[in-house]
Amino acid sequence: MSTSDWEQQSPPAEVTVPRSYELILPPGWVRIPLREGTKEALERILFSHMEQVPEGIPRDDAMRFRLDTRRQLERQARAAKRNGGLDLYLPVLPRGGIFLMASFIVAELPIGQANVMSQQAVISELVNEGVPGGTAAEVDLAGAPALRRAYGSTLEEEKPSSAPEAEQQAALPTRRVDYVIPVPDDPGRWISINFSTPGDGDIDSEFTGVLVELFDAVVSTFKWRYE
Known part of the structure; x- marks a missing residue:
């Protein structure tokens, strides 16, 4: 399950508005927060979620693949944040040897x-x-x-x-x-x-x-x- 928080404008005292939302993610999908904690989330993905690499990539090239993927994720996150993004979600583990x-x-x-x-x-x-x-x-x-x-x-x-x-x-x-x-x-x-x-x-x-x-x-x- 993924949860996200964002700043809210102050509503009238008698009104209760949501402070966040929840989503249930499929296996292998992750959330990258875009307001804060983006760098830390990318680090976790790089070193914790990406033990596997696509079939056909030699073991010696695994770290370069991860670093290239990190740069791609950073570009996606920056673009999403510029467009008012709160969170970016994407798959980081292969399904059947294929990255979606x-x-x-x-x-x-x-x-x-x-x-x-x-x-x-x-x-x-x-x-x-x-x-x-x-x-x-x-x-x-x-x-x-x-x-x-x-x-x-x-x-x-x-x-x-x-x-x-x-x-x-x-x-x-x-x-x-x-x-x-x-x-x-x-x-x-x-x-x-x-x-x-x-x-x-x-x-x-x-x-x-x-x-x-x-x-x-x-x-x-x-x-x-x-x-």
Whole structure:
């Protein structure tokens, strides 16, 4: 189980708002906090969770693989933090000798319509807007309405045309799923859970679909904590 805390604005004395959330993670997945403790979490992952390396990597190259992975995780964490991220989640142990290419980010998402629209109205409007090439639907999460969006992101959308050619070629189309969740009794404050995976290179394959189902199963365990 993973729990996370974040700073909250002071609500009225008679109102109790969540101070954190919980998720149950699959085996081999870890949480990297982005507000504080990021460096320590990366150290634990590097030296405690990554005893195994993918098949085909010589033993002598194991430490270099771990250090390269550390640099990649640091880049992901910095990018997620810049976008308001609270926590980054990703698999660090191989499944069947294969490292999964997938991750999701929990982030603050201030929609800023606390005095204009109810949370239900915001969700309904976002559902009605839809998603180009994808789907948007209202779902029940932690006993309250939330938004789920699913769509594919093409290589061109992943990398701007001004990016170096080698970087553009390294990018892969990804399958994305976003959940947008209102914070109870705290109008105008929301969090998002954003999943991304290139799957096996085919974002419409059965394997990619299994990864999406795994993510949906993780999100279904989402709970607010009030301690």
